[in-house]
Amino acid sequence: MANNAELALEILKGHLNQAEGAGDWLSIDQDRINLFADATLDHQFIHIDPEKAAKLSPFKTTIAHGYLTLSLIPHLTESITAPYKEAFKNLKMMVNYGLDKLRFMNPVPVNSKVRAQRTLLEAELKDERTIQLKQQVTVEIEGQSKPACVAEILVRLIY
Structure with missing residues (x-):
């Protein structure tokens, strides 16, 4: 008889390479950017100084950190x-396992809205209780054709 992970793997394999749709929009305001700068100690002016960014940055405004x-x-x-x-x-728990590929393709200007789209690329049984998923996540910026980032994320499902 198949265990929980093996049963789940069969379900997952039926959904490979199918777009799952888009999530909800999230506003990226200056407060969120500043809090991230404080948490990561990355206080580069292009993120936290609107006046200096308007004068010196090619974006003419502050932008979110790529890692934000x-x-x-x-x-x-x-x-x-x-x-x-x-x-x-x-499922007992789901944990982040890492990234296979990450590209920051377009800066996120302050006061933009972003959302994610996701596609399941791979599902692999790692042991009798664990499945590893590779998902492609594209973070879109409202009103822009080029995404903010595309990431291949790895997630472990533990049963």
Whole structure:
């Protein structure tokens, strides 16, 4: 008889390379950028000084840190309804495992809205209780054709 991870893997494999849709929009305001700068000790003027950024930055405004955009992926993907959510039945925990590929393709100007789209690329049984997922997450900027970032994230499902 198949265990919980093996049953989930069969469900997941039926959804490979299918776009899951987009999540909810999130506003990126200066307060959020400043808090991230404080947390990471990255106080570069392009992030925290609107007057200096307007004069010296090619973007003419402050922009979010690339790693702020990356760090928002768990929140941004939370509102995406996975078509394979039945695979999460009996799940004990889900943990971030890392990244295979990450590109910051477009800066996120202050007061922009971002959202995520996700596609399941791979699902692999790592041991009798663990599945590793590779998901492509694209973070879009409202009104722009080029995304803020594209990341291949690795997540472990533990049953």
